């Protein structure tokens with residue numbers, strides 16, 4: 808029989824999630840750092856990079872917090888006082904298919920940089936693709 812989750816852990820539902828498969832909070836932060844390092848450095852992501860603020864540090868924290876909850880870990884983003892819905896966050900930007908694909912390509916590279924195991928990548932990529940498509944507005 809499965810061991811009951813400790814009732815004292817408010818995030819006990821994180822057990823067995825993609826968040827856990829990825830490696831928890833340190834792994835999410837490593838992935839996000841690779842994502843913004845690539846976006847910042849590689850010329851093919853210039854248009855995507857230029858949509859973002861000059862200082863990417865706040866986005867490194869926000870995306871890591873957002874992914875934490877989305878992957879089934881602690882809902883850190885929605886504990887932030889500045890949290891907004893993901894759709895509303897992107898509405899000010901014109902996001903076409905090219906920008907959607909740039910975001911996805913940048914994330915695909917980050918997954919490689921972070922050496923995320925292939926079975927985990929296979930679960931993550933379609934989920935990212937569906938989300939990025941949902942954020943496309945042009």
Ligand code: HEM
Nearest residue numbers: 858859860869870873891896900902906907910938939942
């Ligand atoms: C489809 C292509 C996408 C584009 C072009 C895009 C672009 C942007 C831009 C320009 C910002 C504001 C950055 C800033 O303030 O410096 C932003 C914020 C954000 N994006 Fe995206 N994004 C895309 C997809 C995604 C996806 C797929 C996710 C989640 C996996 C995501 C998660 C976030 C989050 C959490 C924020 C912060 C919202 C806030 O609290 O202000 N984005 N995005």
